[in-house]
Amino acid sequence: MISPGSTLRALREGKPLVHQITNYVVMNETANATLALGALPVMAHAGEEVEEMARLASALVLNIGTLSEHWVEAMLLAGGSANVRQIPVVLDPVGAGATAYRTATAHRILGLVDVTVLRGNAGEVATLVGAQAEVRGVESMGTGIEAAELAREAARRLGVIASVTGQVDHVSDGDRVLAVSNGHALLSTVTGTGCMSSAITGCFLAAKPGEPLESAAEALAAFGVAAEDAAVGAGGPGTFHARLYDALYALDPETLDGRAHIDEL
Numbered sequence: 337m338i339s340p341g342s343t344l345r346a347l348r349e350g351k352p353l354v355h356q357i358t359n360y361v362v363m364n365e366t367a368n369a370t371l372a373l374g375a376l377p378v379m380a381h382a383g384e385e386v387e388e389m390a391r392l393a394s395a396l397v398l399n400i401g402t403l404s405e406h407w408v409e410a411m412l413l414a415g416g417s418a419n420v421r422q423i424p425v426v427l428d429p430v431g432a433g434a435t436a437y438r439t440a441t442a443h444r445i446l447g448l449v450d451v452t453v454l455r456g457n458a459g460e461v462a463t464l465v466g467a468q469a470e471v472r473g474v475e476s477m478g479t480g481i482e483a484a485e486l487a488r489e490a491a492r493r494l495g496v497i498a499s500v501t502g503q504v505d506h507v508s509d510g511d512r513v514l515a516v517s518n519g520h521a522l523l524s525t526v527t528g529t530g531c532m533s534s535a536i537t538g539c540f541l542a543a544k545p546g547e548p549l550e551s552a553a554e555a556l557a558a559f560g561v562a563a564e565d566a567a568v569g570a571g572g573p574g575t576f577h578a579r580l581y582d583a584l585y586a587l588d589p590e591t592l593d594g595r596a597h598i599d600e601l
Contacts, residue, residue, distance in 0.1 A: 338514075340554035341592035343544045348374035348589075352394035352542035355418075356535060357381045357411050359401030359430065362528035366397075366535040372584040373558075375539040383410045390417035394542035397535055398449075400441055401430035408441055415449030424452040424541035424548060427496075428534035432456065433463030446494055452541060453552045454490065455499040455534045458483060461490050484513045484601050499552045501533060505560075506601075507553040514553040517597035518560025525573040526580075533559050536584075557596035562587055564595075 353376045358366055363379050370377035380389040383406060390396050396418040398411045418425050427449075429442035442464055445451065454461065458481075467481055467489075481489070483506045490498035491510035499507045505516040523529045533556060540555035541548060562583035570576035 337547075338550050338554065338598055339593055340540075340558045340596050341589040343540050343551060343554050344374070344558060344587060344592060345589040347539055347543035350543060351376055352539065353378060353392060354395045354397060354535065354538045354542055355380060355386075355389050355393035355414065356397040356399070356538070357386065357407065357414060358397065358399035358531060358535070361401055362399070362531040365528040366531055368581055369532040369584055370535050370539055372581045373536060373539055373587070375542065377535070381407055381410050383413055386410045386414035387417040390414040390423070391421060393418070393423060395424045395426065395538040395545075397426045397428070397538040398445060399428040399430060399531055399534060400432075400438060400445075401428070401531065403437065403441060408444070411445060412448055415445065419450045424538070424545050425449060426453045426455055426534055426538045426541065427451045428531060429454065429456045429460045429464060430531070432460040439463055446496070451496050452548050453499050453537055454494060454496040455501065455537050455552070457530060458486060458500055458502055461498060461500050462486055465490050465493050484508070484515065488513055497548045497552050499537060499556065501530060501556065505553075505556045507549060507556065509549045512549060513601045514549065515599045515601055516553055516556045516560060517599070518557050518564060518595070520560075520563040520567040522567050522570060522573060522576040523563050526577045553598050554596070557598050558587060558592060559584075561592060561595050
C-alpha cells in the first residue's frame with residue numbers, strides 16, 4: 337500500500353539508524369536531512385568498523401560521489417554485512433558515466449552487493465544499463481530513453497528497484513512503474529539534493545523494508561513535498577537550502593498522503 341504519511345509516522349516512532357557511506361561534499365547535508373526527517377544518521381566509513389556499524393543499522397546508503405579505493409572497499413564490506421542481516425541497501429551512483437572509474441565502481445558494487453534500490457539521475461542510470469547518456473561532471477545532461485521505460489529496464493537488467501529522479505521521478509521493480517510528481521525547480525540549484533533523496537530513501541526503506549518499491553516512491557514524494565514547502569518565501573538557493581531542513585522537520589504525516597502525487601503508470 338502506498339502511504340508516505342504512514343511510513344513517515346512509523347519512521348518517527350521507530351527512529352531507525354541509517355548507516356551512510358557518502359561523500360565529503362554532502363556528508364553534513366545528508367546527516368542533517370536524516371535527522372530533520374526523524375531518523376538517526378551515522379556516517380562511518382573506516383574499513384575497520386563498517387561491518388560492525390552495518391550490523392547495528394536498519395538500512396545502508398552507499399554514495400560514490402568522492403571516490404577513493406579504501407572507501408570503495410569499505411562500501412563492499414558494509415554491503416556484505418548488510419546483506420547478511422538482510423537490511424535494505426541503497427546505492428547512489430553519483431557521476432556514473434562521467435569517468436570510467438565511477439562507472440566501473442558502480443558496476444562493481446552492483447555485482448558484489450545485493451542492492452535494494454538504485455537511486456540516480458537519468459544519465460547515471462542509463463549509463464549503467466549500457467544506454468547512450470551525457471553526464472557532465474556529476475550532472476545528467478540527457479538520455480535518449482523515456483524516463484519510465486529507463487526505470488523499468490534498469491530494474492530488470494540490474495535486479496534492483498530503480499529510482500530515477502528528474503522533473504518527474506520514476507520508480508520501478510521491472511514490472512510496475514510509479515511516477516512521483518512532487519518537487520520544485522530550486523532543488524537543482526543546491527548541491528547535494530540528489531544525495532539527500534538517496535539518504536531519505538534509506539530512511540523510508542528502514543521504516544518499511546518489506547515494500548521497497550512503495551517505500552522508494554514514498555521517500556521521493558515526501559522529499560518533493562518538503563521542497564515545495566521550502567520554496568515558499570525562499571529568495572533563492574541559499575534560503576531554500578536552509579528552509580529545506582525545516583520543511584523536512586515539519587512534514588505532517590496526517591496530510592502527506594493527500595499532498596503526495598504518486599501515480600502508477
